[in-house]
Amino acid sequence: VSPQIHERLRHFVKRGPLTPLPNSNLHAYTFEIDCLDVARQTIIFHLALWFCYFFGQSLLYVHDVVAQRAYEPTLPQVPEGIIDEGEDSVKIVSLVKTKEPLGATIKRDQSTGAIVVARVMRGGAAHKSGLIHEGDELKEVNGVAVDRRKPKEILPLLARSRGDVTFTIVPAFSEQEELSLFVRALFDYSPSEDPAVPCKDAAIAFKRGDILQIVTTEDDTWWQACHVSGSNARAGLIPSQQLQERRVALQRPQTFLKPLFPSLSLSLTIPAGLRKSFRLGKKSNWVKEAARSKRWSSGVQESICPPTYIEVIPYRQDSEERHRLVVLVGPSGVGINELKRRLLLSDPDLYGTSIPYTTREKRSQETEGMDYHFVSVHKFEEDILNRRFIDYGTYRGHYYGTSLNSVYRVMAEGKVCLLDVHPCKLKRVYTLEFKPYVVFVKPPRIEELRLTRRRAKFICDEEDPNQVRMFSEEDFEDMIDSAETTEAQHGHMFDKVIVNGDVAVAFGELKADLQRLREAAVRWIPAEWLCSSPTKARRSCGLLAGWI
Numbered sequence: 001v002s003p004q005i006h007e008r009l010r011h012f013v014k015r016g017p018l019t020p021l022p023n024s025n026l027h028a029y030t031f032e033i034d035c036l037d038v039a040r041q042t043i044i045f046h047l048a049l050w051f052c053y054f055f056g057q058s059l060l061y062v063h064d065v066v067a068q069r070a071y072e073p074t075l076p077q078v079p080e081g082i083i084d085e086g087e088d089s090v091k092i093v094s095l096v097k098t099k100e101p102l103g104a105t106i107k108r109d110q111s112t113g114a115i116v117v118a119r120v121m122r123g124g125a126a127h128k129s130g131l132i133h134e135g136d137e138l139k140e141v142n143g144v145a146v147d148r149r150k151p152k153e154i155l156p157l158l159a160r161s162r163g164d165v166t167f168t169i170v171p172a173f174s175e176q177e178e179l180s181l182f183v184r185a186l187f188d189y190s191p192s193e194d195p196a197v198p199c200k201d202a203a204i205a206f207k208r209g210d211i212l213q214i215v216t217t218e219d220d221t222w223w224q225a226c227h228v229s230g231s232n233a234r235a236g237l238i239p240s241q242q243l244q245e246r247r248v249a250l251q252r253p254q255t256f257l258k259p260l261f262p263s264l265s266l267s268l269t270i271p272a273g274l275r276k277s278f279r280l281g282k283k284s285n286w287v288k289e290a291a292r293s294k295r296w297s298s299g300v301q302e303s304i305c306p307p308t309y310i311e312v313i314p315y316r317q318d319s320e321e322r323h324r325l326v327v328l329v330g331p332s333g334v335g336i337n338e339l340k341r342r343l344l345l346s347d348p349d350l351y352g353t354s355i356p357y358t359t360r361e362k363r364s365q366e367t368e369g370m371d372y373h374f375v376s377v378h379k380f381e382e383d384i385l386n387r388r389f390i391d392y393g394t395y396r397g398h399y400y401g402t403s404l405n406s407v408y409r410v411m412a413e414g415k416v417c418l419l420d421v422h423p424c425k426l427k428r429v430y431t432l433e434f435k436p437y438v439v440f441v442k443p444p445r446i447e448e449l450r451l452t453r454r455r456a457k458f459i460c461d462e463e464d465p466n467q468v469r470m471f472s473e474e475d476f477e478d479m480i481d482s483a484e485t486t487e488a489q490h491g492h493m494f495d496k497v498i499v500n501g502d503v504a505v506a507f508g509e510l511k512a513d514l515q516r517l518r519e520a521a522v523r524w525i526p527a528e529w530l531c532s533s534p535t536k537a538r539r540s541c542g543l544l545a546g547w548i
């Protein structure tokens, strides 16, 4: 039956739509059923045909509407001459005017003479439409140019309007649109794993270290941002700084807020420039305990806010200043010296390292300026007073330290200076002058540590390089524990995190990364290096005060 019905329908359609009789009830339609051979059809067939026709006709009608896109609203023509070449883009807003007023006031701008929207009343038709905003410049009302009229001449135009009122508007330049705030994300975010995101499709994923442009911070909880690099420039939702801080605060262990031994926190100064494996070796239980307390206490002082985003600005490097400071930080024994050694060997003309200062006696096999700069106690203390050390400390009655001079020396040779400092001392060089690139060397999971370090030994006494020992299970645990704390406290300063599992892989990654850094025309540097006062962006959204 259906092919026949289809055939009949086609026939009807060709002949044009059927017209119901004025008394349109079911029995009154004629439907030209004469074209069917009534004699050969049962009553049921007629009824089926009738229904199919009825719905079929509707279906064909809908098809035509969709095919011709006749459902789209038609915008009025933009009158010629109203908009000059190169002028701001206009928008045409059509509102349905009821008896209710539009809920907006207009005024003449004193400086430009333009007619602008002075106020949009909350809850009024204009406000509810979301299409008219304060500061919008009115060009036309219902096709009549208004830009040379007085406000009182425009009101009658509106009063006369019934039904649709069409406005031609130059949208106001909104402060919020002006927001051009770049941040580096300090955490990984995946909307698919976030049950709280209002709309997963409207959000964007990012990784720690990604540079994001914040487009709007109107919503306190969900900002809008887009990736600066990459093909997808679509803005999407990201957790706001406040939201992320709240989330981290909820996850943070209570001990973080309660230092165990606050009084010990400043008493430990770890010498710089020493082989850290030696530091690992000299750890006594007391030292370990104190080190733990130091982590929490300094953490509380420095990281009241959990790291969320850090404001950055683009910095164009000129070829003259390609060689900068590369700071390697990480827990003792993680492999910083190993990576530094491999970099120096791979390209001795490109990389150099700062030579530590010490007050201890030079040994026969040591060379001044190669192993250490050997100086007197008086000279060392003078340099301490003159703030010439990035980091210094004492061991067995001798001073050891890394001086700013030794960094300047390497940089003056046109080399990339590889510096290894305790993260607490990073602040000393975290300035525009040095523009450090900070690499955090992180241990892998404990299983991989056991596997990769099963034959590794480290020097455990600075005074005696022959004193070596193997890693213990406790060393691994301390390394992981310390890495977590360092990352939580100083992670906002890290440009790159390298996991040192397989040393060849870690070295390859570090080398390639430093190569990319040298070749990059633009670098994203912390805004705090350049602007001590709040930036325009900070003012406009009232955020990012201090570090975030």
Ligand SMILES: Nc1ncnc2c1ncn2[C@@H]1O[C@H](COP(=O)(O)OP(=O)(O)OP(=O)(O)O)[C@@H](O)[C@H]1O
Pocket: 274, 275, 276, 277, 278, 279, 280, 330, 331, 332, 333, 334, 335, 336, 337, 338, 339, 452, 453, 456, 457, 458, 500, 501, 502, 503, 504, 506
């Ligand atoms: N990925 C790795 N796989 C195996 N052994 C490693 C790896 N990285 C480093 N080592 C070895 O671990 C030992 C300690 O490394 P290294 O001295 O570089 O650590 P460090 O971070 O400089 O330590 P410290 O800060 O305490 O001086 C060395 O014997 C080194 O060769």
